[in-house]
Amino acid sequence: MKNIKKVALVGNPNTGKSTIFNILTGLNQRIGNFPGVTVDKKSGFTKLADGTSVEVIDLPGTYSLYPKSADETIVFEVLSDKQNSAHPDIVLVVADATSLKRNLLLYTQIADLGLPVILVLNMMDLAKKGNIEIDIDALAKRLNIQVVTLAARKSQGIEELKKAIQFQDKVGLQLETISVEAIAPELIQDISVALKTENPYVALQIAHQHKNLRYLSKAERQQVEEFVSSRDFHSQKSQAAETIARYNYINDVLLDSVKYTTVAVEETISNKIDHYLTHKVWGFVIFIGILFAIFQSIFAWSEYPMTLIETLFVWLEQAGHQFLPSGVLTDLLVDGVLAGLSGVMVFIPQIALLFAFISILEDTGYMARVTFMMDRLMRKVGLNGKSVVPMIGGLACAVPAIMSARTIENWKERMITIMVTPLVSCSARLPIYTLLISLVVPNKMVFGFIQLQGLALMSLYLMSIVSAILVAWAMKFILKSKAKGYFIMELPVYRMPRWSNVGLTMYESVKTFVTEAGKVIIAVSILLWVLASYGPGDKFEKIDAKYKAETYTSKYSEHEIERLKSSEKLENSYAGVLGKSIEPSIKPLGFDWKIGIALITSFAAREVFVGTMATLYSVDGDADQMDSVRDKMANAKNTETGLPVFTVATAFSLMMFYAFAMQCMSTMAVVYRETKHIKWPVIQFVYMLVLAYVASYVTYVILK
Amino acid sequence: MKLSQLKIGQVGIIKEFTDLEMSVKLMEMGCLPGECVKLERIAPMGDPIAVSVAGYQLSLRKLEASTIELI
Structure with missing residues (x-):
């Protein structure tokens, strides 16, 4: 028996693919990247009845192998490139039983790639309610595959699915659906010979997608480009012809296996809800x-x-x-x-x-x-x-x-x-x-x-x-562009939220926040503490000496001296010097040098602001009076005027600054990755900084 | 008649497409010649529209709907 290692989940969006993935893998999943791209790769392990464990990979949802977005390109890449680390041994095509015809289009494309396929019909409970009768045996026989029925939200049919995975090798490969070679016989022949692709449909897809496939070398791309132009290949016409052929096949298959009982025209619940939720007013x-x-x-x-x-x-x-x-x-x-x-x-x-x-x-x-x-x-x-x-x-x-x-x-x-x-x-x-x-x-x-x-x-x-x-x-x-945008989108039926999914999202977001933000914050806190606790030259010694003098010890209590001393030390520390150096430019916004320090430290990540405030006012505050950050800030006084630092004007001006300024390294990195050009994050950073400064200034002047 | 000219609740049958690029995308979404379409609703600001086709609901802009010719 061949050892099965990897199983991939493929399907249209809104088919419950992720729910099936979550049930199969439970908490035993991890999120990584597909090699070379930033598309989330969710994978995990599931145990079969015989004790073997297989890796399950969740591929991005798509309506067809012809990609409309960067994420969808990955589906064909993973399925056609045997060297890809996510290349599966079995493909589970998840289809929504309530709109089988549209869902089977993707099935026929994947079936023709020549990988073993199991068809998973999800939402069988809804199909029954909609009076759609599917003859599973007839469908399985016709396609020569295993068909598993599920109601994933009710966790029905998962054991059968696992069994199907286990016994996949006992079933022969699915039948070819359409005659792919007939679409572009010479071109497929050219590509098959040149790139040594075994499967004609893979060759045809390469003809369509060669410009975006990352596993092709530059020379290979050029070669395919030459074939395409010499054979006078028109991508859209070929795709239209293929799609029509596939639907003809699907109609033929469904004729023998699916019965739609005509129902009395009754508005679905979803429609009734939409009546209100998308109402004009x-x-x-x-x-x-x-x-x-x-x-x-x-x-x-x-x-x-x-x-x-x-x-x-x-x-x-x-x-x-x-x-x-x-x-x-x-x-x-x-x-x-x-x-x-x-x-x-x-x-x-x-x-x-x-x-x-x-x-x-x-x-x-x-x-x-x-x-x-x-x-x-x-x-x-x-x-x-x-x-x-x-x-x-x-x-x-x-x-x-x-x-x-x-x-x-x-x-x-x-x-x-x-x-x-x-x-x-x-x-x-x-x-x-x-x-x-x-x-x-x-x-x-x-x-x-x-x-x-x-x-x-x-x-x-x-x-x-x-x-x-x-x-x-x-x-x-x-921005200049001629290409027209379009908006062709499925409106899924209303469903109750899957609470386990919501819980999982909460868990993941908190985990990421604590580990990712936590790392940065600890590093910045330590750095800040050092900067705030030490100063250039011998200033700190001089301050120590200054407060030992008679003039102070006679006038103030030990407690007050300690406070004055630490306050002056902070002002003369490295952090203080840094904050003071930018003070002239932020004074019009109502910020003092301490806020200046916070602006600098939170440049890379906004959330550091609160931590910085906490650290700064801890250094400044009384050692024996442990207040929360909020209390420390509320009690903060301007050393010159004695007035509170955080007035309404300053606080709102500060909020405006944080509202507009681009203070997030991760965002800039992701913008660069997504736009593939450094100019976009730079433009973004500059325009947001200008907006921030202007908004803060106006706010401060009005509220002052 | 074009799909964009249907009134709410009205049903039509797709005859052909007038735009090749759009037709490929629409067919992938289940809009095929011979298929029944029903206009379910129009977005609050008059565009886009939502139609029932192939057992589910699809939303598309009026401009896109105007490339679908009905019988």
Whole structure:
């Protein structure tokens, strides 16, 4: 028996492919990249009845092997390149039983590649409800394959699927579906000989896709290009002919195996829901309402766990100072690392909730409706309805959001989407907003049900979306492109969210946040602590000497001297010098040099701001008075004027700066990767910095 | 008649396509000559539209729908 190692899941979007993947692999999955590209590769292991374990790989959802986006190219690459590390031994084609005809198109293409295929019919429960009767045996016999039926959301049929994988080698290969050679006989012959492809359909696909296939060498690409032009091959005409031939075959197959009982015309539940959710007026009202509810709940539900985490860290810092031997190392650990971490860990509940809500919107099918409603508006400003997904995703994190812009086929629309997505308020800004809002906006209710702090936060989010749309509109006139964009998209039926999926998303997002952001924050905290604790030259010794003098010891208590001393030390430390050097340029915005330090340290990642504040004010604060960051900042006074540092004007000006400035290395890296040109992240960085400075300045002048 | 000219609730049968590039994409999504299409709804701002075809719902812009000729 041949040892089966790899199984790939392929199918149309919205067929429940990911659900099947999750059931097969459970928590035993990891997310990596396909070799050489940044397309997420989800893989994991599943155990068969005989104890052997096979690797399951989830390939991007696609309607056909002819790719419309960068992600979809990977499907043909993995399936046709035997050297690819993800090349499977068996392909599971997942098809939605309720629209079998469309789903079988991809099946026939994959079947013709010559890899062993198992057809998985999902959503059998829905098909039965829709009075679609599928004769599984007839279908299996006709195609000469194993057909497994599933209702994945109910976890029905998984054992049968595993058995089918186990016994695949007992079944012969599926029958060819259409006569591929007839489409372009000479060209297929040319390519088969030159590239030694064994399968005619692989050769035909190479003729179509050779420009984008990364496993072909430059010479091979050139050779195929010559064949294509010498044989007078027209890609679109050939594809049209092939598609029609495939559907003829499918019609023939379905004629013998599927019965559609005509039903009384009854509106489906999904249609009834759409009546309201995409209504002329109610559609938008409900959309705004949903966003509002999400932000209110994020604030309300995260309050208790946040206080809990805050208390825990205050306790840890106290215990650290009490029980660890006092010295430089303890100071570094407690005032540097712990203070920095606490400032960020406290936002885990909010980030988890935000990711959970977004995954619910996607999972229920509501996101597709938002896309549908917004397309007209988005098109007016140079975007595509599909730009809504990256923009809403940008509420969580711009990095995956920018990657999700790959579904936009048109270059110009995609570029504009990528350029404006970082303006949308991401979760890294959330800690900064919540912290500053809680400092200057009173925790009051207006009209009895609207929380003032929640309202302030919601306004910031709305502003970010409006600014993204305005910038997009401006870019529409700058970018030049002739290719027309289009919007052909499936509207999936409404479904209940899969709670296990939502849980998994929350878990993954928190894990990534803690490990990725945590690493940066610990490094920055340590660096910052060193910069704040040491200064150039002998300044620190001089300060020590200064406060030993009579004039001070007689006038102030020991406690006050300690405070004055540490404050002056911070000002003369490396960090202080750095902050002071940029102070002249940020003073018009209402920022002092301490905020300047935070701006510098959070240049690479916004979330570092809160950690920096925590570290800076720990160095500054009283050692025996362990307050939370919020209290430390609220008590911060300007050393010259004695007035509080964080006034309404300064706090809002600071929020404006963080709203617009591109302070995220990861985003810039992903923009570079996606656009393949350094000029895009550079343009983005500059225009956002200019916007940030202007917005902060105006805000400060108005509120001062 | 074109698909873009249907009224809500009206049903038509696809005859042919007037744009090759679009036809390839539409056929992949199940819009084939001979297939029944029903206009389900129009987006709040008048475009795009949603049609029932091949057992599911497809949304497309009016411009794209105008390349589909109905019987």
